[in-house]
Structure formats: structure tokens, C-alpha cells
Amino acid sequence: MTVTLVTLLKILVIYGGLINVAALMTLAERKVSAWMQFRIGPNRVGPWGVLQPLADGVKFIFKEEFTPEGANKFLFRIAPMLSAVPAMLTVAVLPLAGDIAIPKLGTFDLPFFGPTELGGITTNLSITDLDISVLFVLAVSGLSIYGIILGGWASNSKYSLLGALRASAQMISYELTLMLSLLSIVVMTGSLDLREIATSQATIGQWHIWTQPLAFILFVVATFAETNRHPFDFAECEPELVGGFHTEYSSMKFALFFMGEYCAMAVMSGLTVTFFLGGFGVPFWPDAPWFVELPAFLAKTAFFLFLFIWVRWTLPRFRFDQLMGLSWKWLLNLALFNLFLTGLASALGWF
Amino acid sequence: MSTTRSQVFEYERGAAAQELKDDPLHGEAMVLNMGPQHPATHGVLRLVVTLDGETMRDVDADVGYLHRGKEKTCESLGWAKFFPHTDRLDYVQPLANNIAYALSIEKLAGIQVPERGQILRVLLMEVSRIAAHLIYLGTTCIDLGAITMFFACFKERETIYNFLDAYTGHRMNNTYVRIGGVYADLDETSTGILRTWLKDFPRAVDTFEKFLTGNRIWYDRNRNIGIIDRQMALDWSLNGPNLRGAGVDADLRKLEPYSGYERYDFEVPVGTVGDCYDRYLVRVEEMRQSARICVQALDLLEKTKGGEFLSEDRRYVLPPKGDVHRSMEELIFQFKIVTDLRLPKGEAYVPIESSKGELGFYLVSDGTAKPQRCHIRAPGLMNVQAIPILSRGRLLSDMVSLIGSLDFVMGEVDR
Numbered sequence: 001m002t003v004t005l006v007t008l009l010k011i012l013v014i015y016g017g018l019i020n021v022a023a024l025m026t027l028a029e030r031k032v033s034a035w036m037q038f039r040i041g042p043n044r045v046g047p048w049g050v051l052q053p054l055a056d057g058v059k060f061i062f063k064e065e066f067t068p069e070g071a072n073k074f075l076f077r078i079a080p081m082l083s084a085v086p087a088m089l090t091v092a093v094l095p096l097a098g099d100i101a102i103p104k105l106g107t108f109d110l111p112f113f114g115p116t117e118l119g120g121i122t123t124n125l126s127i128t129d130l131d132i133s134v135l136f137v138l139a140v141s142g143l144s145i146y147g148i149i150l151g152g153w154a155s156n157s158k159y160s161l162l163g164a165l166r167a168s169a170q171m172i173s174y175e176l177t178l179m180l181s182l183l184s185i186v187v188m189t190g191s192l193d194l195r196e197i198a199t200s201q202a203t204i205g206q207w208h209i210w211t212q213p214l215a216f217i218l219f220v221v222a223t224f225a226e227t228n229r230h231p232f233d234f235a236e237c238e239p240e241l242v243g244g245f246h247t248e249y250s251s252m253k254f255a256l257f258f259m260g261e262y263c264a265m266a267v268m269s270g271l272t273v274t275f276f277l278g279g280f281g282v283p284f285w286p287d288a289p290w291f292v293e294l295p296a297f298l299a300k301t302a303f304f305l306f307l308f309i310w311v312r313w314t315l316p317r318f319r320f321d322q323l324m325g326l327s328w329k330w331l332l333n334l335a336l337f338n339l340f341l342t343g344l345a346s347a348l349g350w351f
Numbered sequence: 352m353s354t355t356r357s358q359v360f361e362y363e364r365g366a367a368a369q370e371l372k373d374d375p376l377h378g379e380a381m382v383l384n385m386g387p388q389h390p391a392t393h394g395v396l397r398l399v400v401t402l403d404g405e406t407m408r409d410v411d412a413d414v415g416y417l418h419r420g421k422e423k424t425c426e427s428l429g430w431a432k433f434f435p436h437t438d439r440l441d442y443v444q445p446l447a448n449n450i451a452y453a454l455s456i457e458k459l460a461g462i463q464v465p466e467r468g469q470i471l472r473v474l475l476m477e478v479s480r481i482a483a484h485l486i487y488l489g490t491t492c493i494d495l496g497a498i499t500m501f502f503a504c505f506k507e508r509e510t511i512y513n514f515l516d517a518y519t520g521h522r523m524n525n526t527y528v529r530i531g532g533v534y535a536d537l538d539e540t541s542t543g544i545l546r547t548w549l550k551d552f553p554r555a556v557d558t559f560e561k562f563l564t565g566n567r568i569w570y571d572r573n574r575n576i577g578i579i580d581r582q583m584a585l586d587w588s589l590n591g592p593n594l595r596g597a598g599v600d601a602d603l604r605k606l607e608p609y610s611g612y613e614r615y616d617f618e619v620p621v622g623t624v625g626d627c628y629d630r631y632l633v634r635v636e637e638m639r640q641s642a643r644i645c646v647q648a649l650d651l652l653e654k655t656k657g658g659e660f661l662s663e664d665r666r667y668v669l670p671p672k673g674d675v676h677r678s679m680e681e682l683i684f685q686f687k688i689v690t691d692l693r694l695p696k697g698e699a700y701v702p703i704e705s706s707k708g709e710l711g712f713y714l715v716s717d718g719t720a721k722p723q724r725c726h727i728r729a730p731g732l733m734n735v736q737a738i739p740i741l742s743r744g745r746l747l748s749d750m751v752s753l754i755g756s757l758d759f760v761m762g763e764v765d766r
Contacts, residue, residue, distance in 0.1 A: 037502035158383050162405070162747070230496060231568060240751050242389065316568045317496025319748040320405060 002118050006102065010127050018091050022262035023053035025305060032306070033313045056255075063251040068156055071248070075154035080253045083147025084260035086140045090267045093133035095195040097125035097280045097293040125280075125290055126195065133194040134186060137271060138179055141226065144264060145171040148228075151257070152245035163244025166320055167228060173327040174225035174232075180335035181218040184342035185275050188212065194271075198279025202286055209276040214338045216276045218331055220307075223268040225327070227261060230312035232323055269304035273297060380408055385750070387416045393490060393754060394761030396735070405746050412738045417765035425725035430456060430692050431530060433725070437712075438524040440727065441763035443486045444479035446515075447705045448763075449528035454609060454701040455712040456530050459694050460667050465659035467652065468532030469610045474648040475527070476610070476703070477641040478545070481552075482511045483706035484634045484641075488559060491631070491755030495572050500562055507555050510548045517541040529669070531662030537652060546649060552642050560635060573628035577741040577753045580625055587737055590730045591708025592637065593757060596622035596630035603704035610703075614651070615644045627756035634758070637706075667692065691720050700728075707731050707758060727766050731759035 027042065027049060034041030042049035067076055105119035130136050145168055152164020185208055186192060189200045201207050209216045225232040233244075241247070246257050273279060280297040282288040288296070318326070381402045387395040395416035401409040421440060425433040437452045438445035450472050457464060464472070489504035512522040518541035519525040519534075527534050563569045579589065584597035594601055602619040604612040620636035622629030662668050669688055670681040696718040702711035708730030715724040734757045741757075742750050 033499075037499050038506055039502070158381060162383075166405075233496075240748055313499045315497065316492065316563075316566065316572060318568055319572055319746060321746060322571055 002102070002116075002121050003123075005118070006121070006123050007127065010123075010125070014091060014096070014127055015088065018088060018263055018266060019259070021266045021305075022259050023057070025262045025265065026056065026258070027052050028305070029309050029312075032309045036313050060252050060255040065251040065253065066248070068248045070156040072154040072156075075150045076248075077253070079147045079151030079154060080249065080256035080260070081147070082150060083144055084256045084263065086142075086144040086147075087260045087264035087267060089140045090137050091263070091270070092127040093130050093136055093194055094267065094270045095124065095126045095129075095198050095274065095279055096270075096297055097290040098199075098288075099124050100290045124195070125294060129195055130193070132192045134182060134192040134197070137194070138175075138182070141264070141267070142171075142175055144260065147257070147260065148245045151249065155245070155248035157248050159241045159247045160245050163241045163247070166241075167245060170225055170228075170232065170320075170323060170327075173324055173332075174222045177218055177327060177331040177335050178222035178226055180332070180339055181215040181222065182275065184212055184215045184335075184339045187339070187342045187346050194274050194279075198274050198281065201278040201281060204278070204283045207276060207278045212276070212338070212342070214334060215342075216272075218335050218338070219275065220272060220304075221331060223272060224308070224311065225323070227264045227268055227308075229261075229265065229308055231315045231317045233312075233317065265305060265308050266301065269301045269308070270297070272304050273300040383747075386413075393759070396754075396759075396761055396764075398738070398750070400742075400747070400750070402747065405748070407742050407745055407747060407750065410739045410742045410750075412735055414732070414735055414761070414764050417761045419766065421766040422725050422727055426722050429721045430694055431688070434528065435524070435526045438526055439762060440729065440766055441483070441705065441707065441710070441731065441760045442523065443760055444483040444706050445523060445525050446475040446519075446527060447479045447483075447703065447710065449526065450476055450610070451701070451703045451705065451710045452712045453528045453530055454703065455699045455714045456667075456694065458701050459697055459699040459714055459716055460530070460664075461695070462531050462662050462664050462667055464532050464610070464662060466611070467536070467655045467658035468660040468662070470648050470651045470655065471533045471537060471660055472528065472610045473612065473615065474537075474545075474645055474652070475533070476705075477644045477648065478511055478514065480641045480706045481638050481645075482508055484638050485511075487634055487706075487755070487758045488631075491752070491758075492563070494751045494755045495569065497562070497569070500559070503555075503559065503562070507548075507552065510544065514541055514544045514548065517544055529661060531664055531668040532660050534661070536660050542649065542652075545645070549642055549646055549649070553639060556635060556638055556642075564632070564635075570628065572748075572752050573631055573756070574626060575624070576627045576745065576749050577737075577756060578624060578626045579737065579741065583740075584625070587740075588733045589708070589737055590733055591704070591706065591758075592630055592633045593734055593737070594708065595620065596633045597625035598622055603702055603709060607702070609701060615647050617641075617644050627752045630756045630758075667694075693718060693720050694722075702728065705730060707734065707760070707763070710763075727763075729763040729766060731761070731764040734759045735764055 030052070031041040031049070033039075042052040045051040045055045067073060099122050101122045102119050104117075107115050107117050110116050148167045148171075149164045152160040152162075152167070155161075185197060188208070188211065189197050191197060191200070224230075246254055249257060277300050280293040282292055282296045285292070383400045383402050384397070385400055386397040389398075397413040397416060399411040399413065400407050419439075421436055424436055428436070434449060434452065437448040440448045485504040485508045489501040489508075492498070492500035492504070515525060516522045518537060519527040521527075579593065579597040581598050583589075584594050584599055589597070590601075598621055600619060600621050603609070604617075605619055617640045620633045620640070622633050665681075665684045667688065670678075670684050674681040675685045676682075694716040696716055698713070698715040700711050700713040702709045704710075709728065710730055711728040713724070713726040713728060714722050717723040737757060738753065741753055745753075
């Protein structure tokens, strides 16, 4: 009983948190870009513009819901969900902090269940602990591309179609790099469990960013492509394709695509931290309590989220064939090479 | 090898599609309509692109969406009243348009512009050139995804606007040039703004270059794209930085100096390859050279302080307002000029080197108060012509770099 309640609570808190992070990211994106561009940014709604995402949400709800002529209505409608849901699903296995001991709270008379004893268990801060969570993450995050392909195709617009085609080719290429760079971590830790990977990096010296620097760089580049972020944002690519796959989307459907993108960014940043920066581990404090570990994890994640914004407002955009060239000619080969080296070192028993 | 006009016109629409059908590896061509409302077409240019996958097989540039009949307006308004309309041609450099129009009229009327007036005009033209090139750089960067660069460029342009605001009273659409000179002398405040800005501007250009010139993505997006060779540039009468980027050392400021350009010390940058990257480098260098000319012009203005800046030829130049109230004769002059400004019979064409290339007003006068014919030789139109040949066989993404680097303003192309 307690376990069920605690899981429900965790689901509420973690998903609520993720959606809030996505909303605040839109604000952060505008604020940071404003600082970089000699502007002020949104500052009208609430103190320091904090309520801007809320105002945006209200605006999106009141916008006209437009379906273009000749669109496949069913696919057009479910595409935004297909894009947003996988991005949110992956957060389920993300280890946010270590063990939390819940003390005995006593016996309560609950409706339907009768007298129930609550408390007295130890849980940890992730919705579920799969022992193959790495596989789960890769499988589910790979699904989000369906939203983009179907959305682009169902819109019955040439710009959307081109954006969707680009996105699918790009995602497939970069997923390979993403997975191969992770495999070397898996080889090193011998585990597919995110929590185990995180706890295996107990001290700063054991962080995989030091032991696997190449994999780290490859992974970060691949996450940019995987989340369709600048300089790889070919799915939208406003100067050429107007809005890319979401050209024809309006109202909350568009907002869902947007949320999906920001959720994916948050999850990918969390994964980077888990794989390479010791996850929820606090530097120089091996057995920190969970309420220190959680902020530590969030702070590390925030840095990568900032990196996403920073890069977006700094670099020009690649051309599509250059992007594919980068993936197939360089990143994939480097990832394979890195995996080979890691495998060799592992076979020789160096770690 | 170069493509001539007739070759391109021979190229039938649909020929590209047929070619694709015969190729077993390709399906049908897709016709994509870019514009007239499209974020990358810099105004209302419509491009009909025949796509095979992402490769452009055929491109048809359709101009005319911003046609406002400016030439006809000139013919029905009369000589002096057309000045405000010239502002609206190439609206990123209104003062250069003013001057080009004034130069043709002055040649027709045979008016000498006083020395200080000429220096002021050179100053205004060079400031406009910098402003226009900043727009080029900013918008091209935004098209290629470097959005922050756009703001960096506009920060510099803002100071130019502040200067123009202080001097002419307007930020855009200044209409500050008159037949025979400029409307008023440069004051201390405006000079101060410009001098301070000119001191910092070369450093700002260095910053732009630091952001872009060595940037691998920027280089890849621009190098070897849209190569215009020497012959082709001449065949298609491209002009301005596009021509110079192709390696032709042609600058009207050097070839046919007007407004006393021969007095200034500056260099004309010339490209070697003729691609988008060369055109970018040429424009960046031109900004530096223009800043040099501005400094020289300010020094010359210092020397000629108190000199005349507007011709005193009362047949064409309005008398000062104070005199009109006091003197009968001046009142008559004012009345005659405002209501019935006649230019002698004849025709005139004085081209200037605007930021886009050779800009000139061909004026024909039949001796009445209205021009018989006004033709605007807009450099942008020639540059638009290059889009179809340059983009054929390239990727759709290259279109963005191309449009940006050819740098045209639709207000001038369609006029």
C-alpha cells in the first residue's frame, strides 16, 4: 500500500516538475538570448517575467485550432502527442537522488482499504528502477521521431514534409552515434541500469567525463541532433522551411510539440549528467542525503540546459548534407573507434 | 563557361521535370513555392523552385510584388517632389538614393554643388553604405541561423540611426538632399556622435569577423556556393559587391568619380573565387573602407567650416525661409520653384556606386515642370537575375546563403 502511494506521489512530483522545467525553459531561453543580444527579454508578466510561460499557455489555449485542407485528421491530431509523450516517458527511469527513508507514520483507516499501516520503507527518487533502463531510454526516446514524421506528413504541406524527411534522416543517423557512445559506458560499468551507472561514479575522479572524454563529446553532439536543437534544427529550420514539420500547427498542438522539445532537452541533459557527471552524486560528499543529491543533480542538469540555449544563440546552422556528412563520416566512426578502444581495454582488464 | 540570357530563356519549364522522370532513380519533381511571404526571401520575392529531393532543378524568380509605379510617379509629380519617393526605393540607404537622383537633376540643370555640400554628401553616402552592409550581414546571419549576429549588427546600425536622427531629424526616409546640395549643415552634436562611433566601429567589424570569418559552419555554408565567375558577372551585368566578389575591380567611385570621390583615400576590395564567402569578405572590407572615407570627410568638413553647402542658384534652389518673408524677389523665387520647377530640355544619367551597385536615374526633360521619362537603374534587379543560374543543381539550403549574399532590396528591384 505504502509503495503504491509513494509511487503515485513520485509520478505526480516528477512529471509535474518536468513540465514546469519545460515551461521555465521557454522563459530561460528568451531571457538568456536577450542577455546575449543586448535586450531585456520578457519582463511584463509577474516579477522578472516569471509568469510569462503561464501567459503563453493561456494564449496557446485561446488560439484557433487550425487543420489544413487535405490533412490526415487523425494523424495530424495524434502527432503532437506522439512527439511529447516519449520525451516525458523517459524521465521515469532517471535516477534523481539516492535512498529516502520514510519513517513509520502509524496506522490509518483508509476508505476502501480499511486500516493500513503507512511508512516504514526506503525508496529512491526515480519513478521506477529498471535494470535495463538504458535500453528503455534509447527505445522510448527513439519513438519521438514518429511524432515529427507523422506530423509533417499529415499536414499536407510541402514545407512540413521536407522538414519531416530531414528530421527522420537526421534522427536515424544520430541515434547510432548516441547509442554507440553510450555502449562504451556500458562496457565500462557492466550494467544497463542508470542508477548503477550513476552510483559507480562515486568520486569526481571516477566521473566518466574523465574516463570517456570522447564518448562525452559525441554524446553531447548527438543529443543536440536528437532533440532537434540548433545547430541541427533541420526539422524546423525557419529560413528555408518556414516552420518545418510544425508549419501548419497552431494552438495547443503546436504547444505540445514545443513542450516535447523542451522535455526532451531536459531528459537528455539529465541523461548526460547520469552517464558522465556522476548523476546525483555530490562532489566530495560521498553519502550526502537525498535533499542534497537532488539539487546537485538539478544543478548539473541546468548547466547542460544552459548549454543548449548558449549554443543555439551563438552558432550558425549546418547545411543538411553537411550534417549527415558529420554524422556518418566523423561521429559514427569516432564512436566505433572509442567503443573498440574501450572493449580492448576491458578485455585486457585495465578497469 | 558561362550561361547567357538566351540559354536560360530557352530552358523550358517542365524540361527539368521530364529529365527527372527519365532517370530511374528519381521520382517526380516537387514544385515548391517560396514566397512572396517567406522568411528568407528578404521582402516580397517569389521563387518557384522545382525540387528533386532537396536538390533544386529549376528556379524561377518572380519579381514585381512590391511594384508601386515609382517611375511613373516621378513623371507625374515633377522634379523636386519626387525626392521623398526615392527614399522608399532602397529603403536601407535612403540618402544614397536621394543623392543619385539629385546628381542626375544637377547634371541636367547644370548646377555646381558647393564643395562643402559635396563632402557632406560623400559622408552621408558612406554612412548609408555601412548601414546597408550591416543590414546585409545581419539578415544573412539570421538566415543562416546565427541570430545573435543580427543584433550585433543592428547595435552598430542603431548609432548610425542616432546620428541621422540628430542630423536630419529622421531615422529612416530622410529626404535630406536637395537640388544643389544638402538641406542643412552638420552640427556639433551630430559630428560628435559620428566621431565617437567611427572610433569604435573598426573594432566592431573585427568582432563580426571573429564571429564569422573563421567559423567552420559559416565557412562551409558560404564557401564554394553560388560561384560567379568574371565572365558570368559581366554577362549578367551584376554589379556592386557581387561583381567585385567575382574579381572584377569595378567601383564607380574610382572609375567615374562623382561628388569629389577622387579626393579620398580608400581601397576597393576584390574577391578571387566569386562565391558567397568572397562577397561576404568584400562587404566586410567595404565597411572598413567606408569608415575610413567617413573620417576623411569629417576632417575635410573641419577644414571647410562655414562654407556653403547648398548652391545659391535661385532657379532651382529654394531661398532661405527668412529671406522669403522679407524680400519680394525671394518670394517670387520660392513660388516659382515650388509650383513650376522647369529643367532645360535634354537628358542626363549619373550613376553612383550604391551599396548594391550601380544606381542611377535616367531623366529626360522636355523643358516642362515634369520629367518626360524617369528610369531607375536599380542594381538589385540585375542581382536578382543571377538567382536561377546560381541555384540550379544546388541544395535548397544553399538558396538561403545565395539570396543573402546577392543582397537586394525588393523596394528597389520592383520600385
